[in-house]
Amino acid sequence: MNGISQKLGYAGLIPFVFFASAVAVGTDWAIEPFILYSALILSFMAGACWGVLQAHRDHVSPVELGVAIGVFLWGWLMVYLSHTAGLAGLLVGYWVLIGLERRAVFLTSYKPDYRTMRGILTLVVSTCHIGVIWVLLS
Incomplete structure (x- = not known):
């Protein structure tokens, strides 16, 4: 890669952190921008997956x-x-995409270093979500 x-991938973590x-x-004001940024990035990632799937339509299912x-x-x-439900749902969305990206079409489309980076990014994003949920439930 x-x-x-x-650099752009890792820079995308800055707002999460x-x-x-x-x-x-x-800081009370930070929860709304966190949720909105998370939804934006999740949408971006879902769109990237859609693009890969569209590029290989002969090898993907309608379910994918x-x-x-x-x-x-x-x-x-x-x-x-609610904030806690929304954050938990966004977290689920990130992991659904990681699961989708384990399909054969992604394994042949994404280079190993990109898959490694995606894993790291998802772990950091997940940690941020879990941390915010923890704070909200405390």
Whole structure:
């Protein structure tokens, strides 16, 4: 993977870490931007999966296409739920995409270094979501 893709991928973590840290120190305003940014990124990732699936339509099922669109819609629905429910739902969405990306079409489309980066990014994003949920439930 080229350097700019990795830099952009990791830079995308900055708002997650910033807003999660702000929530952790008791900043009330940070929860809404955290949820909105998360929904935006989840939608972006679902769209990227849709693009890969569309590029290989002869090798994918309608279910796989439906999952990509479903995650997009699911993410935006989470914006309208309570904070804890929405955050938990967004977290589920990220892991559904990781599961989708284990399908053969993604294994041949994504290079190993990209898959590694996606795993790291998803772990950090998940940690931020769990941390914010923890703070909200405390």
